[in-house]
Amino acid sequence: MLNKLLNQFLEKLDAIAVIGLGYTGLPLALQLAKHFSIIGYDNDPQRIQQLQQGCDSNQELTLHQLPALLPVFTNDISQLAKASVFIIAVPTPVDKNNLPDLLILKEAVEQVGKFLKVGDCVVIESTVYPGCTEDFCAPILEKVSGLQLGKDFSLGYSPERINPGDAVHHIGAVAKLVAASDTATLVFLTQLYQYVTEAGVHACPSIRVAEAAKLTENIQRDVNIALLNELSVAYQTLGVDPGAVWEAAATKWNFLPFRPGLAGGHCISVDPYYLLTAIKEKGGKASMVEEARRINEAMVGRIAAQVLLYMQSTFTAPCNKRVLILGASFKPDVKDVRNSKPLELANLLLSNNLEVDLVDPIVDGHHVEKIAGLKLSSQSTGYYQVIVIAVNHSAFKELKEGYFCSCTFDTSLVIDLTGAFKGVIANRKYWTI
Numbered sequence: 001m002l003n004k005l006l007n008q009f010l011e012k013l014d015a016i017a018v019i020g021l022g023y024t025g026l027p028l029a030l031q032l033a034k035h036f037s038i039i040g041y042d043n044d045p046q047r048i049q050q051l052q053q054g055c056d057s058n059q060e061l062t063l064h065q066l067p068a069l070l071p072v073f074t075n076d077i078s079q080l081a082k083a084s085v086f087i088i089a090v091p092t093p094v095d096k097n098n099l100p101d102l103l104i105l106k107e108a109v110e111q112v113g114k115f116l117k118v119g120d121c122v123v124i125e126s127t128v129y130p131g132c133t134e135d136f137c138a139p140i141l142e143k144v145s146g147l148q149l150g151k152d153f154s155l156g157y158s159p160e161r162i163n164p165g166d167a168v169h170h171i172g173a174v175a176k177l178v179a180a181s182d183t184a185t186l187v188f189l190t191q192l193y194q195y196v197t198e199a200g201v202h203a204c205p206s207i208r209v210a211e212a213a214k215l216t217e218n219i220q221r222d223v224n225i226a227l228l229n230e231l232s233v234a235y236q237t238l239g240v241d242p243g244a245v246w247e248a249a250a251t252k253w254n255f256l257p258f259r260p261g262l263a264g265g266h267c268i269s270v271d272p273y274y275l276l277t278a279i280k281e282k283g284g285k286a287s288m289v290e291e292a293r294r295i296n297e298a299m300v301g302r303i304a305a306q307v308l309l310y311m312q313s314t315f316t317a318p319c320n321k322r323v324l325i326l327g328a329s330f331k332p333d334v335k336d337v338r339n340s341k342p343l344e345l346a347n348l349l350l351s352n353n354l355e356v357d358l359v360d361p362i363v364d365g366h367h368v369e370k371i372a373g374l375k376l377s378s379q380s381t382g383y384y385q386v387i388v389i390a391v392n393h394s395a396f397k398e399l400k401e402g403y404f405c406s407c408t409f410d411t412s413l414v415i416d417l418t419g420a421f422k423g424v425i426a427n428r429k430y431w432t433i
């Protein structure tokens with residue numbers, strides 16, 4: 001049971017450890033470090049070295065503005081002994097069968113278990129299925145520490161809601177959910193997280209509610225995108241321009257402004273599988289969630305089929321069939337290429353004997369090569385039969401029709417998955433979803 005008061009942390013008599021300093025853990029650690037004594041632990045020495053040099057390769061934060069905070073970063077695990085609150089923000093991906101891969105979380109929880117003392121609290125920030133914190137993490141903590149949940153230590157859950165690449169919805173501007181294994185810990189965490197965000201802290205009635213709320217937020221997005229992906233196919237079959245439909249429908253006050261597209265990344269394209277696995281284990285099902293995933297997963301194949309069909313029907317003479325893909329990350333203005341659908345599209349087109357140039361001004365070429373075995377081109381070269389605008393990066397918004405005409409043939413096709421160039425490209429065949 002948590003036996004500490006927030007004042008002990010404010011007076012820096014006790015420390016808070018943040019475990020995992022990536023897209024979510026780093027902003028959290030820095031926010032907390034403005035008020036508390038923080039240990040920012042990451043098991044990747046390169047990440048720590050980079051942070052200590054004041055550089056965040058994710059480009060979410062510019063640390064040289066905050067030199068006083070740099071000493072908090074460490075990859076010396078023994079530093080965790082100084083902490084009484086442990087906040088875990090490590091990745092929770094899926095495996096190749098789309099089943100939750102909890103190995104990284106398990107390792108992080110085991111590490112914390114080794115340093116857990118009577119009166120401490122462990123908070124999970126990673127996205128998990130309802131029941132994971134209490135049924136998966138707690139037994140590991142008990143086994144490794146020899147302590148007992150409820151009697152010796154407490155648990156909390158606070159899902160991360162930041163939106164990388166979005167300067168408006170940063171950690172300090174988004175409401176936080178908190179939940180805990182007992183009332184005293186809930187009060188403590190509610191007070192603690194008020195120092196993280198100015199947008200308010202919502203105390204959930206249980207850890208399972210907070211876990212499910214996080215999944216719900218992302219599943220709702222996935223289902224809405226799937227609906228528009230389905231409608232886009234339906235309207236094209238009916239000979240109706242989908243883009244014009246969205247524009248018209250959006251004039252109604254309660255129309256939700258989603259767009260069809262490639263639902264990739266490590267949240268929207270992962271979190272629904274956490275729910276689906278948990279529900280199936282209990283003998284239940286969530287058909288709409290499953291169908292939304294199926295529809296969204298099929299999008300890469302649908303776009304590739306469109307490219308191939310156009311190549312075969314328009315460019316019948318033997319020649320190199322070249323495609324330019326603009327954008328490699330999973331969403332605009334981020335460097336993150338985890339579960340990135342443009343990379344999947346590039347590989348699918350390559351396996352169909354097309355030449356593919358992939359251009360992205362933001363992402364790191366080494367990451368692209370490591371994750372997808374693809375080489376990033378610094379710019380377009382020569383002429384392409386098809387261009388796919390895959391990601392709506394701010395840098396691409398500057399592109400004018402002249403650019404598209406300069407690297408295509410009169411008969412080339414521009415596939416715009418972002419819809420941003422509707423009305424801009426008049427002298428090439430233009431297709432959007």
Ligand SMILES: NC(=O)c1ccc[n+]([C@@H]2O[C@H](COP(=O)([O-])OP(=O)(O)OC[C@H]3O[C@@H](n4cnc5c(N)ncnc54)[C@H](O)[C@@H]3O)[C@@H](O)[C@H]2O)c1
Binds near residue numbers: 111
């Ligand atoms: N990135 C987002 O937009 C976002 C938003 C909301 C929620 N989430 C969730 O937050 C969690 C973390 O995601 P992320 O994007 O911050 O991941 P990330 O890959 O950016 O960062 C995770 C960090 O944890 C470190 N790490 C891994 N194992 C560790 C261990 N045992 N000990 C210490 N450090 C360890 C890694 O080296 C890495 O630096 C995931 O569950 C994710 O689903 C992410």
